[in-house]
Amino acid sequence: MDPPNQHYVKKFIYYAALGVPRVDISSWRLRVSGLVERPSEFTYEELERMIDTRYVRGFHCVTGWSVKDVEWEGVKIRRLAELAGVSKEAKWVLFKSLDGYGSVVPIEDALHEDSVIALRINGRRLELKEGFPARPIIPHLYAWKSAKWLTEIEFRKDYVDGFWEERGYHERGNVFLEERFKNEGMSHEGMSRRPIL
Numbered sequence: 001m002d003p004p005n006q007h008y009v010k011k012f013i014y015y016a017a018l019g020v021p022r023v024d025i026s027s028w029r030l031r032v033s034g035l036v037e038r039p040s041e042f043t044y045e046e047l048e049r050m051i052d053t054r055y056v057r058g059f060h061c062v063t064g065w066s067v068k069d070v071e072w073e074g075v076k077i078r079r080l081a082e083l084a085g086v087s088k089e090a091k092w093v094l095f096k097s098l099d100g101y102g103s104v105v106p107i108e109d110a111l112h113e114d115s116v117i118a119l120r121i122n123g124r125r126l127e128l129k130e131g132f133p134a135r136p137i138i139p140h141l142y143a144w145k146s147a148k149w150l151t152e153i154e155f156r157k158d159y160v161d162g163f164w165e166e167r168g169y170h171e172r173g174n175v176f177l178e179e180r181f182k183n184e185g186m187s188h189e190g191m192s193r194r195p196i197l
């Protein structure tokens, strides 16, 4: 199903609103924190061994461009949540990145069976500009929710803005419901400026 008011482009437009960080994969960890019984962390190798999901989906930037048929491989967020023992109190998930970027999604969206921490795209590891080592992919939400260079998944009771939510973008961002902004009448100027390639 094609989402409303998006147009397909051949290639990704790479964004790095806070710059491309330097990644040292031997010290990198993915932490699972917040309202969990067992705060946890995973190395890149551990996550690679845990890959349990592969699918092909469209990728949709809220500014209107989409890429058709991207193949993703990753670990279900639901599984990481279960391993950490997420509390029933948790209502929101905050994704935090090495560069200081963050995004927030409702817990139901994060625990959807297609919601993964993606390590691989189109049959290979993510490249640095693509968010290596890991980024959340929730195919039915706009792509700003997919925080590149992810380091932490925080389960929370209360809502908090991430980078773009603070700048007026929607709390959930469902592509098919066109949840672009918290309020109408915003422009995409900030997000469209300065793609890295």
Ligand SMILES: Nc1nc2c(c(=O)[nH]1)N[C@H]1C(S)=C(S)[C@@H](COP(=O)(O)O)O[C@H]1N2
Pocket (backbone or CB within 6 Å): 012, 013, 014, 015, 016, 017, 018, 060, 061, 062, 097, 099, 101, 129, 130, 131, 143, 144, 145, 146, 147, 148, 149, 191
């Ligand atoms: N860390 C970080 N993650 C980010 C962004 C960013 O600027 N920094 N941009 C977001 C936006 S607006 C989109 S559309 C997608 C773009 O993914 P791409 O750069 O792989 O094309 O990444 C999202 N994740």
Ligand SMILES: [Mo]
Pocket (backbone or CB within 6 Å): 060, 061, 062, 063, 143, 144, 191
């Ligand atoms: Mo975007």
